[in-house]
Amino acid sequence: MTVGNMGSVQLFDAGKKGRGLRATKELTAGEVVFAEPSFSAVVFDSLATQVCHSCFRRQANLHRCAQCKFAHYCDRTCQTACWDEHKQECGAIKMMGKVPGEKVRLAARVLWRIHKDTGIVSDSQLISVDQLEDHVTDLPEEDLKHLKTDVYTFLEYWTYGRKQHSVDDISHIFGIIKCNGFTLSDQRGRQAVGLGLFPNLCLVNHDCRPNCVAILNHGNQSAVSSALHSQRRVELRAVGTVSEGEELTVSYVDLLNLSADRQKKLKEQFHFQCSCEQCSQRVKDDLMMAAAESEGNKPSADQLKEGTAFSKEYLEKIERSRMEKDYCQVVRLCRECLEKQDNILADTHLLKLRVLSVASEVLSYLQSFSEAADYARRMVEGYIKLYHPNNAQLGMAIMRAGVTLWHAGQTEAAHGLICKAYGILMVTHGPNHHITRDLESMRMQTEMELKMFKQKED
Ligand SMILES: [Zn+2]
Ligand SMILES: [Zn+2]
Ligand SMILES: [Zn+2]
Numbered sequence: 001m002t003v004g005n006m007g008s009v010q011l012f013d014a015g016k017k018g019r020g021l022r023a024t025k026e027l028t029a030g031e032v033v034f035a036e037p038s039f040s041a042v043v044f045d046s047l048a049t050q051v052c053h054s055c056f057r058r059q060a061n062l063h064r065c066a067q068c069k070f071a072h073y074c075d076r077t078c079q080t081a082c083w084d085e086h087k088q089e090c091g092a093i094k095m096m097g098k099v100p101g102e103k104v105r106l107a108a109r110v111l112w113r114i115h116k117d118t119g120i121v122s123d124s125q126l127i128s129v130d131q132l133e134d135h136v137t138d139l140p141e142e143d144l145k146h147l148k149t150d151v152y153t154f155l156e157y158w159t160y161g162r163k164q165h166s167v168d169d170i171s172h173i174f175g176i177i178k179c180n181g182f183t184l185s186d187q188r189g190r191q192a193v194g195l196g197l198f199p200n201l202c203l204v205n206h207d208c209r210p211n212c213v214a215i216l217n218h219g220n221q222s223a224v225s226s227a228l229h230s231q232r233r234v235e236l237r238a239v240g241t242v243s244e245g246e247e248l249t250v251s252y253v254d255l256l257n258l259s260a261d262r263q264k265k266l267k268e269q270f271h272f273q274c275s276c277e278q279c280s281q282r283v284k285d286d287l288m289m290a291a292a293e294s295e296g297n298k299p300s301a302d303q304l305k306e307g308t309a310f311s312k313e314y315l316e317k318i319e320r321s322r323m324e325k326d327y328c329q330v331v332r333l334c335r336e337c338l339e340k341q342d343n344i345l346a347d348t349h350l351l352k353l354r355v356l357s358v359a360s361e362v363l364s365y366l367q368s369f370s371e372a373a374d375y376a377r378r379m380v381e382g383y384i385k386l387y388h389p390n391n392a393q394l395g396m397a398i399m400r401a402g403v404t405l406w407h408a409g410q411t412e413a414a415h416g417l418i419c420k421a422y423g424i425l426m427v428t429h430g431p432n433h434h435i436t437r438d439l440e441s442m443r444m445q446t447e448m449e450l451k452m453f454k455q456k457e458d
Helices: 076-096 102-117 141-158 167-180 259-270 301-323 327-341 350-365 369-386 392-407 411-428 434-457
Strands: 009-013 019-023 032-037 040-043 182-185 192-197 212-217 233-238
Touching (some): 040 102, 102 141, 392 434, 411 434
Antiparallel strands (some): 182 192
């Protein structure tokens, strides 16, 4: 099946993984395999007044829908663009007198769309939404209880929708959302802001060393007329060369985890046993648990065990203080922990990297840039050894570190990191993405500053 912009992919039977997509021609790094608008999407409950319900940008001074007083938009243009998606929701919220949670809102948006357009909305959609996997029968008791509660809230909300559905039908939709829902981030990729369903993307299987990445592109909303807005869509982009016939894969989980932890998470959340090469050969697990080694001195197995134990305790305390917004305490705990970790855990040890990451982030927030820069640099050095070269998270982390170093006045090193991040994001996000454009202007600014310094010196 090669239709629409799905010309480079083909649906195939991926054995015990079920359905999958494979390349019908050779793809190169940075190539857009396909772009797909969301079938349906909603903004998270907690951000409903801070993120536009149409373009999903985080923006100050949003205007709210005068009818339901729930939906918020950048302006009238965004509101008009979204009305088709919102109108039934708007009526249902008014009728119910309260707003149901994000999953219920998404399920309803999916069903309204199915009623209006059926489960297939374009020629290039390879699968109907209702044919996606739901894994309801694999759910543990506890999850089934939550699902049931959601279904009953849904039925109350849905009274506005004319066609009635059985409990099984609704459970099917919730199951689909649970294992296929895609988290949408804001335009700068800083924060998860919503949940959406992209049917073609759902067909791409997981691998712990994926050859593609799925990136949300918010499109260009600067035009005054909504008809000229480019669509909110997800792009599947190749992160390396993919040969003809090779299966396309993305990662469903954070790759900075030991293989056993990734497998556990994939089993719990997506109901399959990952037997990819990285997992079966435990690739890089040794680095992620490595002991520090200096001048031939290596800590004993007991010391390493103790180091792991206290690091976990510290991380819990750090997380608690962070929740309480006691940032000075967070910094104190991080410093203490890093000092204790120093001759025990290697700089690629996951528990050390987590502390370095929090320390640099919180210190930047407190504007103690030079100490933050020191931790950011160490963190990035560790990440580079663990992540595959064209990884989006790696690119974003290097970008943040570059900004921190820049604030700390280390312009030359900052420029180096910004260029490195730019190289990665050109592949993972592409030249037209908001974040890549931000990076490009930072690259030019740091370059200009460096030139000015050199001129002064001459
Ligand atoms: Zn908007
Ligand atoms: Zn409304
Ligand atoms: Zn794996």
